[in-house]
Amino acid sequence: MSKVRVRFAPSPTGGLHLGGVRTVLYNYLYAKKHGGDFIVRIEDTDQTRFVTGAEEYIFDCLNWCGLKPDESILHGGPYAPYRQSERKESYTAYAKQLVEAGYAYYAFDTKEELEKMREDNKTAENPAPQYDQSIRQKMRNSLHLTDTEVKDLLAKNTAYVIRIKMPANEVISFTDMIRGEVSFDSTLVDDKVLLKADGMPTYHLAVVVDDYLMKISHAFRGEEWLPSAPVHLLLWKYLGWEKQMPQWAHLPLIMGPNGKLSKRDGAKYGFPVFAMNWTDPKTNELVEGFKEKGFLPEAFINLLAVLGWNDGTEQELYSMEELIESFSMDRVHVAGAKFDYEKAKWFNHEWIKKLDTEHLRGYVKPILLADNFVLPDDSSLDKVIELVKERCVLLTDFVQQAGFFFKTPDTFDIDAVKPKWDATKKDYFEILCSHLNALPEFTFSNMENAFKELATEKNIKVGELQMILRVMLVGSKMGPAVFTIAETIGLDETIKRIQNAIISFD
């Protein structure tokens, strides 16, 4: 059996959305599970849609997700080039081969003629007429033009495309690894363009040729490609490569809250749709990514993997290694899945709790630094991370949840304190400061004892005092156990914050 080789073939036209990342992931998982190769090939045959920076962006995303290709424009490999625009010549030869064998033909129709054809044939029942067998005899193509006419047109450098000649009344079927047998009536499929007037292939020709040349064994792509599968199947056959044809799997779509997940409208949904921030160079419009939103790549990969796949067990949290181990294409769902941002956040929360602190620090530290916090040494920072991580859903939550450890609060939740603040309490806290100073060692239990003893002595309810102390140290009613916070920030800072707060409360 030949080696497993799968490819992800993005076109550099913009951000990498959820569905795209999941497609890469499944490709990657399948390849790794079977000890095969994962190839990234750039499909840029439509130069008019090419967006500067999009290629680099795609690789940045793959890198962040931990999906390293074995072969690509960046990583090299034996089947270079991996950019379709650089493989232009080979496609032309194959297209001509198809014409000579009678499986394809030259079409000289201009854009206007095509438009006219669509306009003339448009009816209520047929709003989108196709260039198919019912119509091709009426068009300007080598199917009914004489040889001399064709040669003449070619000699005059008339613009032409090469179209596949779809056969009549054939059932074209194949077995999809996810959905089983799928079949089409060839009569209903149109004569797709294979080679464009600019000499570039269309996707249809390019995938087949490249998959063959790159020895791809399994072709996994989005469900939107299912309707054009018969064209690809025929091409494999007409080119004489039927035996080498890869196994297909058409992955289900990821849907937004109301139907199709549109690429650009992250803001509309209130959650990201791209892996990483994407700024369209033409419009300068920024679409926020999962990375910048505060997602861990581990969580992002995890949530995408189980959106449309499960291994039949109750496990939901998977590392990349576990995914590679458990993944199988036949357990991928047939139906599309609606993306649920609440569940996505749950995955992130779980991963924040699950990840070891040192690893987590690598993600958290830059975020805190970017917010201008003055951070202590790593081991002190780790203690804080350990203390607050269970209440952080997104990495960006660390700013609020951990920030007060590194910065004296300058505002207080006065509303929470006001009803409970009076001269007695003020007196209490002033005495508390001196008691704290007298402590042999400033630990949370020593402090707690001193705190409670003084409360009993003054006959004040401990609970109320604790709430006030919390607001004094944190600024608001949040965070881990108060005395632990005090111990963490130290004696001097604790006293400083108490005295600071007393002034503010008055």
Added chain:
RNA sequence: GCCGCGUUGGUCAAGGGGUUAAGACGCCUCCCUUUCACGGAGGAAUCACGGGUUCGAAUCCCGUACGUGGUACCA
């Protein structure tokens, strides 16, 4: 319109002829905690509809509805 693919709680889903139809997210109640979380115990909520086949259908078949994708010299 035509073609393809789908349809199990609000969402992700297990189950593929006999089940009290798992589990997770979210929601609600309670416990823990005089903060917020975490954790724990419960709860509400589902087989799109109509026909068949069968002793028996969420499960198999056929229709219908709905959703979604395609119908470009875009991928």
